[in-house]
Amino acid sequence: MKTNFRNISTTASVATVTTVALVEDQKDLCQSWVQIIDSFDGFKCTCTCDSAEKAVRVIPEARPDVILMDIRLPCMSGIECTSRLKELLPETPIVILTVLDDDELIFRALEAGADGYLLKRSKPADLRAALQDVLAGGAPMSSAIALRVVRSFRRPPANPQNQTHLSTRETEVLDLLSRGLSNKEIADQMRLSVETVRSYLKTVYEKLHVHCRIEAVMRFTANRPVASVAAPKNSWQKLPVA
Amino acid sequence: MIKFRKSVPGRLQAPKYAGDCGGLIRVIALLVFSLISVIANSATARPERIFIGVASNNPAIYVAKPEPETTNGLGCWIWDKVTFNKQTVRLWHGFSVPKANPVVRAELRIAADNAFKVWLDGQELGSGSDWRTLSIYHLEGTLRPGAHVLAVEGFNDNDQAGLILGLRLVLADGQVLQIQSDRTWRVVPNSESDWQTVSSPAADWPTASSAANFGRVPWWNIPTSVLHIRQEMPKPISVWQSRTFQIGLLVGCAVFVLICIYLLIQLVSQSKAHHLVQAERDRIARDIHDDLGSKLTQLLLTGEVAQIESEQARGTPLAQMCDGARDILATIDEVVWIVNSRHDNLEDFVIYVCKYTQHFLQSSSIRCRFNIPQDLPASILSEFTRRNLFLATKEALNNAVKHSHATELTVDIELNGSRLHVIVADNGRGFDCVQAGQERNGLTNMKVRMAEIGGDCEVVNHSGGGCQVIFRVPLKERSFFKSLFQLRSRNHSADSSPARPKDASSPNRKLINDLPEVA
Numbered sequence: 001m002k003t004n005f006r007n008i009s010t011t012a013s014v015a016t017v018t019t020v021a022l023v024e025d026q027k028d029l030c031q032s033w034v035q036i037i038d039s040f041d042g043f044k045c046t047c048t049c050d051s052a053e054k055a056v057r058v059i060p061e062a063r064p065d066v067i068l069m070d071i072r073l074p075c076m077s078g079i080e081c082t083s084r085l086k087e088l089l090p091e092t093p094i095v096i097l098t099v100l101d102d103d104e105l106i107f108r109a110l111e112a113g114a115d116g117y118l119l120k121r122s123k124p125a126d127l128r129a130a131l132q133d134v135l136a137g138g139a140p141m142s143s144a145i146a147l148r149v150v151r152s153f154r155r156p157p158a159n160p161q162n163q164t165h166l167s168t169r170e171t172e173v174l175d176l177l178s179r180g181l182s183n184k185e186i187a188d189q190m191r192l193s194v195e196t197v198r199s200y201l202k203t204v205y206e207k208l209h210v211h212c213r214i215e216a217v218m219r220f221t222a223n224r225p226v227a228s229v230a231a232p233k234n235s236w237q238k239l240p241v242a
Numbered sequence: 243m244i245k246f247r248k249s250v251p252g253r254l255q256a257p258k259y260a261g262d263c264g265g266l267i268r269v270i271a272l273l274v275f276s277l278i279s280v281i282a283n284s285a286t287a288r289p290e291r292i293f294i295g296v297a298s299n300n301p302a303i304y305v306a307k308p309e310p311e312t313t314n315g316l317g318c319w320i321w322d323k324v325t326f327n328k329q330t331v332r333l334w335h336g337f338s339v340p341k342a343n344p345v346v347r348a349e350l351r352i353a354a355d356n357a358f359k360v361w362l363d364g365q366e367l368g369s370g371s372d373w374r375t376l377s378i379y380h381l382e383g384t385l386r387p388g389a390h391v392l393a394v395e396g397f398n399d400n401d402q403a404g405l406i407l408g409l410r411l412v413l414a415d416g417q418v419l420q421i422q423s424d425r426t427w428r429v430v431p432n433s434e435s436d437w438q439t440v441s442s443p444a445a446d447w448p449t450a451s452s453a454a455n456f457g458r459v460p461w462w463n464i465p466t467s468v469l470h471i472r473q474e475m476p477k478p479i480s481v482w483q484s485r486t487f488q489i490g491l492l493v494g495c496a497v498f499v500l501i502c503i504y505l506l507i508q509l510v511s512q513s514k515a516h517h518l519v520q521a522e523r524d525r526i527a528r529d530i531h532d533d534l535g536s537k538l539t540q541l542l543l544t545g546e547v548a549q550i551e552s553e554q555a556r557g558t559p560l561a562q563m564c565d566g567a568r569d570i571l572a573t574i575d576e577v578v579w580i581v582n583s584r585h586d587n588l589e590d591f592v593i594y595v596c597k598y599t600q601h602f603l604q605s606s607s608i609r610c611r612f613n614i615p616q617d618l619p620a621s622i623l624s625e626f627t628r629r630n631l632f633l634a635t636k637e638a639l640n641n642a643v644k645h646s647h648a649t650e651l652t653v654d655i656e657l658n659g660s661r662l663h664v665i666v667a668d669n670g671r672g673f674d675c676v677q678a679g680q681e682r683n684g685l686t687n688m689k690v691r692m693a694e695i696g697g698d699c700e701v702v703n704h705s706g707g708g709c710q711v712i713f714r715v716p717l718k719e720r721s722f723f724k725s726l727f728q729l730r731s732r733n734h735s736a737d738s739s740p741a742r743p744k745d746a747s748s749p750n751r752k753l754i755n756d757l758p759e760v761a
Contacts (some may be wrong), residue, residue, distance in 0.1 A: 026536065032543035039550045041730040072532075099535040101575045103593060104584070121541045124546055144597035151589070173482060179652075180600060180610045 018135065021047040023055040024097070025079065029120075033068070040128045047160035052081035060088045064168050066131055067094045069114070071105055079105075080113045086113035086209070093134045107148040113209050116140050139201035146177035149208060166207060173200045269393050306468045312376060316351055317422025318449040319404030319461060321396070322429050329398040333405060333450055334443055338389045340413070345385035346414040348475060350694050351378050352391075353465060356399040365441035365476035375405075376465035383475035385411065392421065393430075393438040400459055404453035412571040426450055439485065463627070513545075520583040523625070527582040535574055542567040564576075580629045588621040588662070588717070591628050592655050595635055596662070599653050606643050608668070613654040621662075621717050630691040631664060631715055633700065637684050637691075638666040638711040645754035646670025646709065657717070664713040688713075 022039050022045055024197040030048050037045040047062040050130040052073045059067060065083065071078040082094050092113040098106060106117045107216040117128060133140060141149070151167050166174070169190075176186045183201075187194045322331045339345055352360055357374035357634070359366065364746040372375045411419035430437040434444075457463030481487055497674045509531055545564040579585055596612050603610045623631075635653075648670030656663040685701065688711070692699040695713035704710070706751050 026540065029536070029540050029543060032547045035547045036543070038549060050308065099539050099571075100531055100578055101572075101598060102578075103596070104590070119571075121542055121568045122549065142597060143600050144593045146591050147596060147614065177344070178596070179613065180612045185609075217274070 083112040112220035315408035319453040348381040357397040361393040361438040364475040374466040381475040669708040
């Protein structure tokens with residue numbers, strides 16, 4: 001059965017089925033993914049797309065609980081597709097799938113709005129864990145990604161007025177992450193619960209999207225006259241005011 | 243113009259070639275003309291009239307009446323062997339001023355039949371066009387010790403020709419040097435250029451001939467007028483003013499420009515080659531990713547699906563195959579990272595090392611910590627440096643996991659001036675060089691790797707336990723020329739030994755050979 005409302009506290013114990021949409025251009029791979037996902041208890045792959053263009057069209061109607069997105073797709077990339085889908089389905093978590101562990105690419109996907117990432121070579125158990133984690137509001141972040149995030153926020157933005165700032169606590173969490181500490185170790189050191197650390201990371205993710213989008217808008221408007229903007233109008237409507 | 247020669251003013255002297263003319267009328271006319279002119283000269287004796295205009299304008303030039311001593315120091319009348327009308331004769335004479343005894347005052351007396359132009363050390367002093375007027379150049383200033391050149395260009399308009407000259411040099415210690423026109427003067431061929439400054443005469447320059455001694459026929463022994471000219475002595479030519487130096491400088495500049503152009507061409511072709519190599523690297527990375535990576539992933543997933551579908555397949559060689567595929571994919575990850583030119587910078591290196599370390603230590607019980615400076619400079623880290631440094635770091639991590647029994651491992655990235663320090667420290671039992679040497683030769687490998695990229699490697703065992711492996715690499719940007727020449731030499735060595743088999747024991751062996759070491 002398909003659920004139309006995402007249950008934020010979905011866990012394996014809850015009887016409802018979590019629907020998964022998959023964007024993957026290789027048929028064989030796509031088939032394998034579907035089989036693996038369907039083999040998990042409580043997960044069902046309800047929608048597969050072989051291109052980003054199709055995904056943008058089909059997925060908003062399918063309203064899955066979680067989206068698995070290949071990063072390398074023909075024509076429109078998985079990163080741009082993520083960005084578009086986030087406009088249409090801001091609440092649906094997107095997990096990026098990648099063949100290679102290229103942290104720069106992953107970081108760009110996170111900037112575009114992805115909520116997690118997974119190497120395609122990960123074990124099925126890891127995939128399930130990642131799906132559950134992202135549905136539970138998790139914000140996975142390795143030290144390498146944390147380093148990139150810290151650097152991204154330190155970079156001067158195109159317009160200083162619109163700069164998003166990380167709070168001291170968030171910066172502290174990121175710093176500890178980049179030093180190699182696990183979420184639990186950070187929680188111990190900062191005398192917080194693991195959940196709080198996770199919520200900080202979640203905020204960092206959100207600020208990263210905002211940061212990235214403002215940057216994108218700034219670049220967009222700086223380079224083109226407003227009249228000739230060809231992108232869908234609603235693309236920038238939800239632009240948060242910094 | 244027809245000239246009359248007189249040995250003594252006032253006395254008529256028949257023209258030497260008068261008889262050659264043949265015609266009586268012509269002889270009479272000449273006689274009358276010469277008589278008139280001589281009378282006019284001796285009677286009026288007012289040569290001032292000629293120069294009055296010049297004298298009034300320029301105080302440095304004045305005309306005086308000739309005194310008996312005016313002609314002191316003059317040599318004899320000299321000229322080329324042959325004499326003809328409209329003849330130009332160049333006369334050259336070199337002299338030297340003794341060392342440490344510079345000339346403080348100099349007087350040059352000169353007269354020529356019919357005209358002269360005189361140079362000292364290539365600088366023109368002046369000219370004259372009347373054989374009866376003696377020009378005296380009072381040269382002021384100092385004539386430096388060493389070789390000097392006196393050059394005179396004489397012009398004969400008609401009939402007999404001669405040049406008479408005397409240079410009187412008063413030295414600093416009061417000594418007097420006399421240079422006179424005599425047979426030691428050399429006649430410079432008219433084809434010669436820059437002859438006024440030539441320091442030594444060519445062997446084929448003939449010596450001057452004496453036309454007549456001073457005071458002998460056909461010229462007078464006293465000039466009708468004396469022209470005094472005050473003039474600065476030619477300034478000593480500085481080294482950079484000398485022709486040799488200037489030509490040398492010009493040649494040097496030309497050579498420099500040529501070298502620059504050559505190097506620029508080299509650089510352009512090399513940067514082109516560099517771009518090609520980079521494009522090729524990126525293509526390889528892409529191909530590995532797209533083909534190898536995707537297909538292997540597919541294989542892996544098929545294996546996983548097979549395991550899911552069949553209970554029996556679990557824990558069988560199929561699972562091992564899947565794990566093997568995962569290892570290969572991890573290895574491909576590393577190859578792509580090394581090959582891709584996008585990562586040729588310090589930041590990507592640091593981030594990759596962190597990622598790798600975290601990943602590598604995940605399966606062990608060792609906690610990892612990183613100390614990374616807040617501001618990493620945007621330094622370029624070449625593929626070569628990046629790869630060697632990374633593989634050396636990997637070796638250190640491997641050693642720590644295998645032998646140290648540590649519980650915590652720290653990777654410190656430090657920037658010490660222009661050097662990058664990568665420090666892998668653990669709290670284990672220390673690094674046993676002997677044992678390590680026996681086991682895997684890891685330390686030697688690390689040292690050779692670091693030496694190849696101009697860095698070094700140090701292993702420090704702490705008494706309280708733990709061990710530090712320090713890698714130091716120069717980060718300094720290489721200078722333009724150095725990198726150019728290094729590129730060249732590298733290209734050369736690559737070209738000269740294309741068929742040389744790779745030394746398998748060298749750590750610089752083929753990339754792919756290194757990678758199966760991945761744990």
